[in-house]
Amino acid sequence: TGASNLYPTADLRARDAAHHFHPFTDTGALNREGVRVITSAEGVWLTDSDGNRYLDGMAGLWCCQVGHGRGEIVDAVEKQMRELDYYNTFFKTSHPPVIALSERLAQLSPPQFNRVFFTSSGSEANDTVFRMVRTYWDLMGKPEKKTIIGRWNGYHGSTLAGTSLGGMTGMHAQGDLPVPGVHHIPQPYWFGEGGEMSPDEFGLWAARELERAIDVLGEGKVAAFIAEPIQGAGGVIIPPDSYWPEVARICRDRDILLVADEVICGFGRLGSWFGSQHYGIEPDLMPIAKGLSSGYLPIGGVMIADRVAEAFIDKGGEFYHGYTYSGHPACCAAALANLDIMVRERLVERVADDIGPYLQQRWKALGDHPLVGEARMVGLVGALELVPAKGDRSRKFAPVGEVGTLCRDISFGNGLVMRAVRDSMIISPPLVLTHEEADELVARAARTLDETY
Numbered sequence: 001t002g003a004s005n006l007y008p009t010a011d012l013r014a015r016d017a018a019h020h021f022h023p024f025t026d027t028g029a030l031n032r033e034g035v036r037v038i039t040s041a042e043g044v045w046l047t048d049s050d051g052n053r054y055l056d057g058m059a060g061l062w063c064c065q066v067g068h069g070r071g072e073i074v075d076a077v078e079k080q081m082r083e084l085d086y087y088n089t090f091f092k093t094s095h096p097p098v099i100a101l102s103e104r105l106a107q108l109s110p111p112q113f114n115r116v117f118f119t120s121s122g123s124e125a126n127d128t129v130f131r132m133v134r135t136y137w138d139l140m141g142k143p144e145k146k147t148i149i150g151r152w153n154g155y156h157g158s159t160l161a162g163t164s165l166g167g168m169t170g171m172h173a174q175g176d177l178p179v180p181g182v183h184h185i186p187q188p189y190w191f192g193e194g195g196e197m198s199p200d201e202f203g204l205w206a207a208r209e210l211e212r213a214i215d216v217l218g219e220g221k222v223a224a225f226i227a228e229p230i231q232g233a234g235g236v237i238i239p240p241d242s243y244w245p246e247v248a249r250i251c252r253d254r255d256i257l258l259v260a261d262e263v264i265c266g267f268g269r270l271g272s273w274f275g276s277q278h279y280g281i282e283p284d285l286m287p288i289a290k291g292l293s294s295g296y297l298p299i300g301g302v303m304i305a306d307r308v309a310e311a312f313i314d315k316g317g318e319f320y321h322g323y324t325y326s327g328h329p330a331c332c333a334a335a336l337a338n339l340d341i342m343v344r345e346r347l348v349e350r351v352a353d354d355i356g357p358y359l360q361q362r363w364k365a366l367g368d369h370p371l372v373g374e375a376r377m378v379g380l381v382g383a384l385e386l387v388p389a390k391g392d393r394s395r396k397f398a399p400v401g402e403v404g405t406l407c408r409d410i411s412f413g414n415g416l417v418m419r420a421v422r423d424s425m426i427i428s429p430p431l432v433l434t435h436e437e438a439d440e441l442v443a444r445a446a447r448t449l450d451e452t453y
């Protein structure tokens with residue numbers, strides 16, 4: 001094909017193997033197998049260096065809400081870079097795009113949020129959270145409140161704070177983490193860990209693990225609880241309905257800050273602007289990234305509720321924290337253009353009322369397949385839980401872990417990008433997915449299950 005002439009795959013693979021050390025990759029294994037090189041993208045479709053096309057069932061890495069190749073975002077970035085390529089937001093300076101984006105986010109988010117601190121990524125957002133919650137309690141005259149509670153199998157990024165707040169034991173083992181002052185409680189993963197309890201009983205139990213942890217650690221020592229509304233990287237763990245209201249009650253009653261990590265669930269993924277709105281909770285801090293710019297340029301941030309922001313403003317002095325690229329003008333321009341598209345095309349409403357229910361119905365029907373123990377989805381994020389036998393929730397689809405990987409490889413062969421997390425196959429497609437593309441996605445996933453079986 002023309003594409004393979006333009007991009008000779010063997011040459012690209014050799015150069016990648018020689019010089020590129022990949023994130024979250026077994027580089028030795030990759031170099032033996034050869035890397036897949038993606039060369040272009042349009043809408044929900046990716047093209048590789050051999051000219052193969054794939055339906056991007058993961059929206060890049062859970063981020064490309066508006067689909068690929070939107071010239072409007074490119075134009076906005078170009079215009080911004082010609083006008084002001086870069087200036088910082090430290091030391092009492094600002095610029096129009098960061099002001100416009102701050103205002104826009106205050107308008108789009110729940111009423112308690114009127115301010116945002118910018119970062120380049122979700123990991124940096126969670127590093128910001130880490131220092132911000134401890135500094136908040138210092139300012140409030142309660143410097144003993146330092147411990148942050150997260151959840152096993154949660155994901156909050158891969159910097160020191162992100163890895164520590166997250167509950168991925170494999171990540172903890174590399175680098176001797178978590179840092180001191182972080183505690184983890186069980187995840188609300190009914191399918192894998194709910195045992196004989198009903199989902200709602202288990203949801204309440206998992207929420208009350210927070211209260212038990214606070215009792216053990218001491219209420220005066222706990223600063224915050226951090227969690228994703230739905231765990232993404234951990235395997236699209238959808239909590240039972242009983243979970244979040246009880247967690248919110250505990251945070252309120254025990255005077256600890258509630259941090260909803262909206263890096264995946266924000267920006268329409270669950271059919272609301274933020275995942276915490278889907279669950280009816282009112283967090284104090286919301287780390288954001290990914291869908292904020294649909295991944296066109298790197299930008300993240302922390303939405304700060306008035307209660308927290310006002311402590312800094314009224315009692316503060318300087319918060320010694322920031323990144324050279326906090327509020328980068330071009331990234332802000334990309335985010336603004338992305339949000340314009342989302343509002344104009346009513347993408348959030350579309351997930352709630354149209355493509356969300358449409359895909360959910362078809363996805364959940366895959367639950368009838370002999371390989372699938374549970375087919376779950378909220379908004380446009382879902383998982384197929386592969387099982388050794390119907391009704392078996394042991395998560396032992398032998399050999400452990402490999403089935404998911406095999407299934408993913410077959411899925412690539414069928415022209416569909418899904419992600420494998422243990423024995424779950426995951427999708428999180430762009431919010432612009434059409435009905436025809438949704439049918440195609442489900443047909444390809446079904447074919448993959450048949451071939452894996």
Ligand code: PLP
Binds near residue numbers: 123
């Ligand atoms: N928080 C959550 C919930 C995430 O899913 C991720 C990334 O997947 C992060 C934080 C880290 O974001 P980044 O990869 O932009 O640093």
